[in-house]
Amino acid sequence: MSTTIRPAPADVPEPELRGPVVERDAWFVANIVLTLAGLLVAAFLVYSLFDQEPIKRFWLAAFHTTFPYDIAYLKTYFTFPQVYRAVQVTFVLAILAQTTGVVLGLFSALGRQSRIAVLRVLSGLYIWVWRGTPVFLQLVLTAYGVPLILESMDAGGAGVLTKIALLIATSSFAAGYVALSLNEGAYMSEIVRAGIEAIDRGQMEAAKALGMTYGLAMRRIVLPQALKVILPPTGNEFISMLKTTSLVSYIGLQELTLVTLQIYAHNFKVVESLVAAGIFYLAMTTVLSLIQAQIEIRLGERRSEVRASLTDNLRRIFLGAPQVRRPATVAALPPKEHR
Amino acid sequence: MAAQMVEAHQVHKYFHNLHVLRGVDLDVKRGEVVVILGASGSGKTTFLRCINHLEKIDGGRIRVNGHLMGYIERSGRMVEQKEALVARQRAEIGMVFQRFNLFPHMTALENVIEAPIHVKGVDRKAAGARARELLAKVGLVEKADVYPHQLSGGQQQRVAIARALAMDPALMLFDEPTSALDPELVGDVLRAMRQLAEEGMTMIVVTHEVGFAREVAHRAVLMDTGAILEEGSPDEFFTRPQHPRTKQFLSSIL
Numbered sequence: 001m002s003t004t005i006r007p008a009p010a011d012v013p014e015p016e017l018r019g020p021v022v023e024r025d026a027w028f029v030a031n032i033v034l035t036l037a038g039l040l041v042a043a044f045l046v047y048s049l050f051d052q053e054p055i056k057r058f059w060l061a062a063f064h065t066t067f068p069y070d071i072a073y074l075k076t077y078f079t080f081p082q083v084y085r086a087v088q089v090t091f092v093l094a095i096l097a098q099t100t101g102v103v104l105g106l107f108s109a110l111g112r113q114s115r116i117a118v119l120r121v122l123s124g125l126y127i128w129v130w131r132g133t134p135v136f137l138q139l140v141l142t143a144y145g146v147p148l149i150l151e152s153m154d155a156g157g158a159g160v161l162t163k164i165a166l167l168i169a170t171s172s173f174a175a176g177y178v179a180l181s182l183n184e185g186a187y188m189s190e191i192v193r194a195g196i197e198a199i200d201r202g203q204m205e206a207a208k209a210l211g212m213t214y215g216l217a218m219r220r221i222v223l224p225q226a227l228k229v230i231l232p233p234t235g236n237e238f239i240s241m242l243k244t245t246s247l248v249s250y251i252g253l254q255e256l257t258l259v260t261l262q263i264y265a266h267n268f269k270v271v272e273s274l275v276a277a278g279i280f281y282l283a284m285t286t287v288l289s290l291i292q293a294q295i296e297i298r299l300g301e302r303r304s305e306v307r308a309s310l311t312d313n314l315r316r317i318f319l320g321a322p323q324v325r326r327p328a329t330v331a332a333l334p335p336k337e338h339r
Numbered sequence: 340m341a342a343q344m345v346e347a348h349q350v351h352k353y354f355h356n357l358h359v360l361r362g363v364d365l366d367v368k369r370g371e372v373v374v375i376l377g378a379s380g381s382g383k384t385t386f387l388r389c390i391n392h393l394e395k396i397d398g399g400r401i402r403v404n405g406h407l408m409g410y411i412e413r414s415g416r417m418v419e420q421k422e423a424l425v426a427r428q429r430a431e432i433g434m435v436f437q438r439f440n441l442f443p444h445m446t447a448l449e450n451v452i453e454a455p456i457h458v459k460g461v462d463r464k465a466a467g468a469r470a471r472e473l474l475a476k477v478g479l480v481e482k483a484d485v486y487p488h489q490l491s492g493g494q495q496q497r498v499a500i501a502r503a504l505a506m507d508p509a510l511m512l513f514d515e516p517t518s519a520l521d522p523e524l525v526g527d528v529l530r531a532m533r534q535l536a537e538e539g540m541t542m543i544v545v546t547h548e549v550g551f552a553r554e555v556a557h558r559a560v561l562m563d564t565g566a567i568l569e570e571g572s573p574d575e576f577f578t579r580p581q582h583p584r585t586k587q588f589l590s591s592i593l
């Protein structure tokens with residue numbers, strides 16, 4: 001034994017930082033609700049400001065024309081039932097495509113480091129092609145090209161391929177779902193890979209030394225830890241996905257963008273309708289950002305930060321996330337490319 | 340039951356062009372405690388990792404408990420075993436790492452019951468009871484529900500020992516189990532290992548803790564540039580080393 005004299009050993013455990021789960025969940029919800037209420041109040045203030053005479057007088061003085069926009073129309077827009085149906089479609093599509101994308105990303109990430117060469121090549125090809133081509137092109141090709149291809153492969157028959165072709169050709173939701181899922185899978189693959197690589201190799205080794213197979217060790221030891229690294233960028237992906245669904249309007253899905261185009265084709269309120277749709281998208285992404293921020297803070301596990309205040313949340317939304325201590329591995333993720 | 344727990348015969352290992360193990364021969368009897376010493380880079384870790392097939396070998400044979408480790412011999416050629424079979428072989432060999440490698444997302448108790456439940460299929464209750472016994476044995480029952488980051492290095496290493504023991508291994512491998520620890524935390528870990536040795540566990544321990552080696556080990560060996568250069572009873576080894584390299588090495592650590 002050494003004879004070194006040192007201060008008391010680091011035997012004292014850190015104080016328990018986690019509060020009871022219930023309390024944390026209550027905060028989680030309360031925080032979001034409070035922030036949303038704050039935003040609504042702010043929105044109402046801005047709205048009533050715009051509805052005021054001063055704005056109209058200012059416009060007249062500045063541009064020598066009458067204020068041409070119907071601000072009160074915003075209220076009308078938000079009463080159209082088709083808008084809410086469209087929002088529903090948008091949300092459901094985004095959730096389905098994102099979920100499938102996560103699953104595809106997981107398998108292609110594992111495939112890329114597989115011992116089986118064919119799997120490695122297939123996964124690599126998939127990621128290369130789907131990340132390297134525009135998602136819009138992929139969407140249109142899926143909706144209009146794939147049915148043709150499938151049909152020609154299934155000469156004259158009523159086989160499975162023809163049925164799939166028919167489904168994709170007749171349902172813009174199905175086509176959009178397939179295209180967005182596949183595109184998302186390629187991006188998620190990189191995120192999952194970075195998550196797995198962020199976990200110390202000693203974890204896999206310790207698991208194997210205990211008699212676990214690769215699959216079991218991945219499932220029980222590596223992936224649960226990688227989740228902390230994977231979750232934040234996946235939140236960003238979902239927010240991005242919600243906006244990307246607007247492309248599916250091109251192939252005729254009645255989602256928020258297409259419905260808005262139809263509305264202004266009808267009432268000619270082009271600017272007002274588009275701005276209203278923008279506000280709706282903004283509201284959705286804001287809610288999601290809030291939830292994501294809460295999850296990220298909870299992953300950081302400092303209880304004091306869980307009680308992020310209303311002003312913290314607003315600052316986060318308008319000025320970006322504060323420079324909180326995050327695992328270095330999150331920062332090491334490759335920057336997301338433009339789509 | 341083979342009399343020898345480990346038979347390593349002319350084990351060779353390359354990392355690309357680097358010839359790391361150059362014909363290691365080492366037999367370890369059932370119940371024997373062997374301490375491996377050697378300079379940094381001499382291949383001690385690599386050899387331990389070959390024993391439980393965390394590394395493939397490029398020549399020679401390693402038998403554990405009478406069975407070829409990680410390979411089957413087919414008409415004179417060594418063919419690597421299927422993964423599931425290697426895993427089953429590894430389940431009988433406990434390993435303790437220099438950097439503990441506890442699972443940070445699990446409590447101490449969960450670390451210990453993980454493999455018995457998911458590898459051996461022991462039911463949760465029985466595994467839990469056994470885990471508490473083992474944690475008590477290494478002096479940490481009261482830490483059962485604590486996460487690794489809330490434990491000191493010495494405590495973490497003792498949980499790691501309990502975790503390995505939970506699989507009821509026939510052989511335990513220790514790779515410098517105390518060298519990442521503050522000196523005052525070394526004693527508790529060595530105590531747990533000594534107790535294990537006294538219970539008759541077969542152990543291969545890479546360590547530079549001379550006191551432990553002299554009191555607990557049955558045999559000490561010196562590894563040098565990928566081969567075993569000298570071996571003997573700890574008494575002989577530490578007081579009358581034969582080879583100049585051994586003398587030189589011992590004078591550097593004593």
Ligand SMILES: Nc1ncnc2c1ncn2[C@@H]1O[C@H](COP(=O)(O)OP(=O)(O)OP(=O)(O)O)[C@@H](O)[C@H]1O
Binds near residue numbers: 357379385386
């Ligand atoms: N995965 C690897 N790839 C390439 N070279 C490696 C790898 N692992 C070990 N080596 C090399 O093999 C040699 C032996 O390493 P090993 O870790 O077995 O030594 P050691 O005796 O355990 O040393 P230490 O006392 O520093 O732990 C070293 O030169 C090391 O750089």
Ligand SMILES: [Mg+2]
Binds near residue numbers: 383514515
């Ligand atoms: Mg080593």
